[in-house]
Amino acid sequence: MTGKSTSTGPGGAWALEARGLGRRYRRGWALRDCSFRLPAGRICGLVGPNGAGKSTLLGMATRQVEPTEGELRLFGVPVSDREVMPRFAFLGQDKPLFKRFTVAETLRMGGELNPNWDMAAAERIVRAGDVPLHAAVGTLSGGQRTRVAFALAFGKRPDLLLLDEPMSDLDPLARHEMSTLLMAEAVERGTTVMMSSHMLTELEDMCDYLLVLAEGKVRAAGDADALVPAHALVTGVTQDGSLPAALTRHTVIESRVHGRQFQAMVRPRGPLTGDWRVSQPSLEEVLLAHLRSPDAPALYTPGAAVEPQEGRSV
C-alpha cells in the first residue's frame, strides 16, 4: 500500500501536506505542530526569521531530516515512501557540484542519476545564460554555478522544487535573472515551488502562496492575495498611551505607541469603525508584523489548514 491520498483542492492534489509535523533536536524543538497544505502548481514563499525552522521543514520534505512526530505527504504519498524521490528536486545554498567536472559532464551526470532526465531543458537553461558547456564548474562565477544547479534541478523534471535560499550569494542582477528563469520554467511546466528567502520584496514579486514560520510554529499559511486583505493598518491618536479599547475587539497582531500616535496591524473581526485611519498594508508590512509577534494567532486562508478531525482516503 502506498498510502496515496485522494485529497484534492481547487488546484488539484496537494503538493505538500503536513499534519502535526515536528522535529526535535537535543536543544529542543526546531519545528512543532506544523500543519498546512500547499496546493499543486503554486509558488510558495517560505518566510521566517533565523532559526524559525525553514531548513528543518525543507530537510524533512527532501528526506534529509527524519520527522520526530507527525506526517508529511508529497502529492499524497508519505515522504518516507521512496516513491516520492523522482517527484522533487532540491536546491540549497551550497550547490553540490563537482568543481572539476565540465558543465556538459555535470549535465550528463544528471542524466545518469535521474530516470526522467530532460537534457534539452537542462541545456537550454545553461545556454540561455551563455554558460560554456566545456568550462569546468570550478571556473564559473557564482551566478553561472547557480544557473548550472538550476539546470540540474529542472532537468530532473520535478513536480515539486524545494529551494533553500538558493540565490543568497548572488548579486541583484543575477538574482533577478535567476528569479525570472525560475518563474518561467515553473509556470511552463506547472511545477510547484517552495522557496525560502529573507528577501521579502523578492517573495512578494514571485510567490502566490506563503508559509510563515516563527519559533518553530506556523504563523500564517495560504494565498498571498488573501493574506494581505485579511489585515488592516490602523493609525490614530491615543488618549491614554494605549490602544483604543474598541480596537482590541479585533485581532491585534502588533501595535506600537509613539507619543500620542498609535499604529496597529489588525485582523478585523467586523467593521473597523472608529476615530482612526485605516489603510491596507503591503505584504511586507503584514509579514514583518507576524514575524515580530510570534504569539499572535496564526492565520490560514481557506484550504491551507489541515483540520485534525478531517478524514483521509487511503
Ligand SMILES: Nc1ncnc2c1ncn2[C@@H]1O[C@H](COP(=O)(O)OP(=O)(O)OP(=O)(O)O)[C@@H](O)[C@H]1O
Ligand atoms: N542538526 C541540528 N542539530 C541541532 N539543532 C538544530 C539542527 N538543525 C537545526 N537546529 C536548530 O533548529 C532550529 C531551526 O533551525 P533551522 O535551520 O530549521 O532554521 P531556519 O529557519 O532555516 O534558519 P535560517 O534562516 O537561519 O537558515 C534552530 O534553533 C537550530 O539551531
